Amino acid sequence: MTSIEEQDLAARRARAIQELVARPLLDRRAPSFATIATSERWLKEWFARACGWILIVDYRRGLARLRKVTGEVDASFPLRSLRQGGKVFTKRKYVLLCLVAAALGEHGRSRMSLHDIAVAVADLGVRAGVAPYNDLDHKDRQAMVDVLLVLAQLGIVAELDRSGRDYGADRGGNVLYEIDEQRLAQLLVAPMPPARCASWQQMITEERHLRQDADGPSRLATAAAKQRLMRRLLDRPVCYPSDLSTDEVAAMPDGAAELQRWLAEAGMFLEIRADAWMVVNRRSSAPRTLRDGSNVANAALLVLEVIARDPSVDWVSAAHLASAVGELLDEYPWWAKSLRKDPHRVASVTTLLSSFDLIRPESGGWKIMPAAWRWTTSVDPESVSTVPRQPSAAAAGHAQDDLFSQELM
Known part of the structure; x- marks a missing residue:
């Protein structure tokens, strides 16, 4: 196989990984289904090694199911109606x-x-x-x-x-x-089968009976911590060390190179900063991104530039954020007419920003998270503790142009 063929195969496998992460239940109509069928063994090994997830492929019936388990409840990406304007499931x-x-x-x-x-x-x-x-x-x-x-x-x-x-x-x-x-x-996926559980809370409990050595965590425990980090980075492109468990924090320094390699195989790279780990994905077709061209996303980017202007300020009141949205629409009266008429426009903007973990609700307002400054025009190079190996030429562009284009479920 020539180098060009190898590069093409690697790119197709990366697209397949991202599509499976974004939509864990696929049929043969999926763009990457042919790659999933022909690279079944490689993809199964990759998901098992990097995430501890099981991939089931039945190409005769046109079925691909990635059994994503996280061991935690995540309400950030709810089901939405396919009509009625995409309202969130009640x-x-x-x-x-x-x-x-x-x-x-x-x-x-x-x-x-x-x-x-x-x-x-x-x-x-x-x-x-x-x-x-x-x-x-x-x-x-x-x-x-x-x-x-x-x-x-x-x-x-x-x-x-x-x-x-x-x-x-x-x-x-x-x-x-x-x-x-x-x-x-294949619809129901949980760490624990329902037959062994007395409640739904038990179903999401991931049992890992791992031996602990006297001088620290075992090799299996470290591997499990790396897999949990990988899962988190695939589903949420921002990872704050303060949110991690003790064993996950301990696995971060030694696991950085391995996580970077896994993410590179998935078509992404890991940007490591002192206050956050962030996944960068420059796929132009990535469906979930703050730069998807929608009115809400554009408003969120512009508002974020306002509230994150001063790095010394890490909190904004709900009233000030709502005022910023209103002033933005007043500044561009010819733009976003549908958003202007939407009574829930402020909630839509804050929901989008919080789904990327750029802001969090706190004390009647919003805490501006460290990754939010990644979207400002200027980036402090001293805040970057590790950079990806052999970055592409596009990496020299503005930071706000390419972060968080992460496909999600």
Whole structure:
């Protein structure tokens, strides 16, 4: 294999890793599915070594499932409706998602109508001791439709036939679905299987019975700490040492080179600073980035430049941040008309910034996190303790142009 072919293969594998991290349940329509199928063994070994995750590939059925487990609850990237402007799933919709998945699993046949799903969900709700599903309630029907749209996007159900009006608007409407039982079985991923747990809290507890040496953590414990760091960096491009456990902090110095190598294989590189570790990803097609061109993202960048202007100030009041958003829109009256009319525009901006861990709620305002200054026009070179080996020519550009283009689930 020539060097050009090797580079092309490495680039395709990097794209496959990022796509699997962003969407852990893929079908053959995914752009990287062919690479996942042909590089199955290499990708399985990479995820097992770098993250401790299991990759399942069934190219005959067109299925790729990355079993991502973290051992912690992360509400930063919730499910969103595929209609209604992408509203975040409510607690009720999450409950219905679980009930619908259980109803499809209990059905035992490859096809099921929407009306049959509604009846089964109502019965399961009573048995589970939660508020039962009510198809007379317009909001419940809308929530049911949102859940089924998400399951259809994941390939778990596929519409075969439709009759009547939209079920969300008219309870007389009906849809016949085909169920992909294999994808349904792969939907739930947890460190602990449900059969061994008495509560959902136990399901997210990752058991690692690792021997501790008398003079410090064992090799297995150190490897586990590196994997947890890698998981964190893949899902959240900013990592603050103050948020890490003792064993993770201890693994940071020795594990830096290994983490850099793993991230390089995933098409990214690790920027290590005294106050934060940050993952840089220059993929132009990365869907989750503060530079995605949306009105909210542009407003967040401009507001961040205002509130992070003075490095000696690490807190901003909620009123001042809201005022900054308003002044920004007043300064550019021809821009972002949809954002200007949105009553939740300030919440949208703060939610986006906090999802990248650039600000955190604190004492009636927002704490400006150290990584926020990575987006300012000037960067203090003394704050960088380690730089990636052989950085590309693009690395010399402005810092705010390329950070956090990290694909996420």
